[in-house]
Structure formats: structure tokens, C-alpha cells
Amino acid sequence: MRSAVVRLPADVTDDDAQLLLAVRLFEEGRASLGMAAKVAGFSTRAFMELLARKGVPVVNYPASEMSEDLGNA
Numbered sequence: 001m002r003s004a005v006v007r008l009p010a011d012v013t014d015d016d017a018q019l020l021l022a023v024r025l026f027e028e029g030r031a032s033l034g035m036a037a038k039v040a041g042f043s044t045r046a047f048m049e050l051l052a053r054k055g056v057p058v059v060n061y062p063a064s065e066m067s068e069d070l071g072n073a
Contacts (some may be wrong), residue, residue, distance in 0.1 A: 027056055
């Protein structure tokens with residue numbers, strides 16, 4: 001993993017920035033759940049719970065694929 005130095009507004013803590021980055025990377029599919037949890041400094045389970053509270057889906061499963069899979073069951 002790489003590190004970066006970022007200037008933050010006074011009202012944004014390092015922990016807040018780390019968490020926001022992790023959530024965004026996960027949302028965009030640029031980091032796996034485990035990697036995003038690690039970036040945020042959380043266990044995978046705790047990160048999943050945090051994502052749920054923020055309304056971020058942990059599983060991205062398109063409805064069309066779900067319908068197809070159910071039809072094949």
C-alpha cells in the first residue's frame with residue numbers, strides 16, 4: 001500500500017479523511033471490501049456495519065443478474 005500527504009481543512013481529522021477515502025474507493029470498485037476496511041482502520045465486519053449505516057451497499061448485484069440466476073435455480 002502507498003501513502004500520501006494531503007492538506008485537509010481544519011475541521012476534517014485524519015481519521016475522517018481516511019474513512020471517507022476508504023468508503024469512496026469501495027463505492028467506485030477501486031478497493032475490495034477488505035482493502036477498504038484496512039485503509040479505514042476497521043475490521044471487515046465493522047466496516048460493513050459502517051457502510052450499512054451510510055447506506056452504501058456491500059454487495060453490488062444487478063437486479064437483471066439476480067432475475068436470471070433465480071430463473072436458473
